[in-house]
Amino acid sequence: MPTAHLTIDPAFSIAPVNRRTFGTFVEHMGRCVYTGIYEPGHATADEDGFRKDVLELTRELGASVVRYPGGNFVSGYRWEDGVGPRDARPRRLDLAWHSVETNEFGLDEFMRWCAKAGVEPMMALNLGTRGVQEALDLLEYTNHPDGTALSELRAQHGASPYGVKLWCLGNELDGPWQVGHKTPTEYGRLAAETARAMRMVEPDLQLVACGSSSSKMPLFGTWERDVLRETYEFVDYISCHAYYGNDDGDTASFLASAVDMDHFIDSVTATADHVGAELKSRKRIGISFDEWNVWYGDRSRRTDGPADAWEVAPRRIEDEYNVTDAVVVGNLLISLLRHSDRVAVACLAQLANVIAPIMTDPGGAAWRQPIFHPFAITSRLAAGQVLRVETDSPTVTTLKHGEVTAVDAIATYEEGRLALFVVNRSTDGPIEITVDLSRTGVNSVDEAVIIHDTDPLATNSAAAPDRVTAQPFDSAQLVDGKLTITLPAISWSALSLSA
Structure with missing residues (x-):
């Protein structure tokens, strides 16, 4: 059996675990909002129309921050449409997803939902069809205490100041699919003007400039350079977006997707x-x-059509995830934690139904997709300092990423408690892993779970919601500061150890 060796030392920390690493995303797209997090008349709906089953799963997921309302949707959105009496709200065409937006769920509903879910709101601004004044209006409505037209309007709607600190200055404006698509200089100037004006209202806001829509965009690198030349002193973060799939059947490269994320960051x-x-x-x-x-x-398993019909909340990209997808998601979380010195926020896109960890049936059940489990477990166990893990591992040959290590891992450490997250990216067979923990002082394995299945394409459904879940992992042995585990092919594991 191939072997790998890991070394962990609390002296070699990367950065503190940032709770915002475990964010997610709610966009007015498909059924993420309507029949996802919001469904008046559902058996579990509360007084605001929020599905309590989805709220419970959101809390279990461990989501810390939720980005809203897009995504591509935000680049044509008028936030005023989603406040005030519901029966007076206009129906609008949503050009991003070729849908009709009823605006039944809007800003005030989202803020109430965040409070119930226990998450921090991350607001995205429309810098596609709008600009500085509209951003200032939204900031005034959302955050200003009282005594102005928009703060008083919010009070009339029964809401106190929301105190939103985290703001996205637009979305994917490098993309020609985006309403209001711009050159990097055009966008950079607008983002800088918007950021400067917003800081005149609240100097301590945390602002995100749009980076490239993916690392495969023609202007990747150039876009970031030109945008930051305009915005550097006015923003705190620049965004990254990345999606990975196995459409071509190249499973080895797919399992090594975290290598691409590492390079992107x-x-x-x-x-x-x-x-x-x-x-x-x-x-x-x-x-x-x-x-x-x-x-x-x-x-995309279920997509309503035809494409030229304008419908309310049609099904869009409702991917059905399997065991291999869950292993990849677990590995992407390892990459994000590994870069905790620079990655301050991360949002799994999206939360419900649309490429999501949580699925729902309209009027029916809600269930966890396989990708739910590595996210929830990592969010629950990761604490303290992220530690560098020195890895000596067999390699895997991939078409897209070349030679990569079969084993990838990250650890966190806090007050005598260590969490280890490790993945076997090989498709060939198990690997015996030895972990040197002698410098950590831990001597007890408190919890060990694994995501693996004899069928790497196994999925969950409303009829079989727990076909794929994290299982107890009994092979872990800790003796004299040396942890030994045997990880099967295509598997992700998490262990919690203490002194």
């Missing part, structure tokens, strides 16, 4: 630091990886 970090050096600035720009997930371009 390192490239954006290097570009940001280069601009900082150009500007003679000592400030460091962080990364908001506010869209990431597995997404199959040709495997």
Whole structure:
């Protein structure tokens, strides 16, 4: 059996665990909102129309921050449409997803939902069809205490100030599919003007500039450079978006998707630091990886049509995830934690139904997709400092990423408690892993779980919601500071250990 060796030392920390790493995303797209988190008349609906079964799963998921209302949707959105009496709200065409938006669920409903879910709101601004004044109006309505037209309007709607601190300055405006698509200089100037004006209202806001829509965009790198040259002193973060799939059947490359995420983050970090050096600035720009997930371009299980029909909340990209997808998601979380020194925010896209960890049937059940489990477990166990893990592992040959280690891992450590997250990316067979924990002081395995199945394509459904779940992992042995585990092929595991 192939073997791998890991070494962990609390002296070699990367950065504190950032709770915002465990964010997610609610967009007015498909059924994420309507019959997802919001369904008046559902058996579990509360007085606000929120599905309590979805609220409970959101809390179990461990989501910390939720980005809203998009996504592509935000680039044509008028926030005023979603406040005030519901019967007076206009129906609008949503060009992003070729749908009709009823605006029955809007800003005030989202803020109430966040309070019930126990998550921090992350608001996205429309810089596609709108600009500085509309952003200031939304900020005034959302945050200003009282005594102005829009703060008093919010009070008339029965709401206190929401105190939103985290704001996205638009969405994917490098993309030609985006309403209001711009050049990097056009966008950078608008984002800088908007950020400067917003800070005149609240200097301590945390602002995210749009990075490239993916690392495969023609202007990737150039876009980040030109945008940051305009915005560097006015923003805190620049965004990254990445989706991974196995549409071509190249499972080895798919399992190594975290290698691409590592490179993406390192490239954006290097570009940001280069601009900082150009500007003679000592400030460091962080990364908001506010869209990431597995997404199959040709495997969207249920999509309403025809494409030219304008419908309310039609099904869109409701991917059905399997065991292999869950292993990849677990590995992507390892990558995000590994970059905790620069990744300040990350949002799994999306929360419900649309490429989501939570699925619902209209009027029916809600259940966990396989990707739910590595996210929920990592969010629950990761605490304290992220530790560098030195890895000596067999390699796997991939078409897209070359030679990569079969084993990838990250650890966190807090007050004598260590969490280890480890993945076997090989498709060939098990690997025996030895972990040197002698410097950590831990001597007890408190919890060990694994995601693995003899069928790597196994899925969950309303009829079989627990076909794929995290199972107890009994092979872990800790003796004299040495942990030994045997990880089967295509598997992700998490262990909690203590002194």
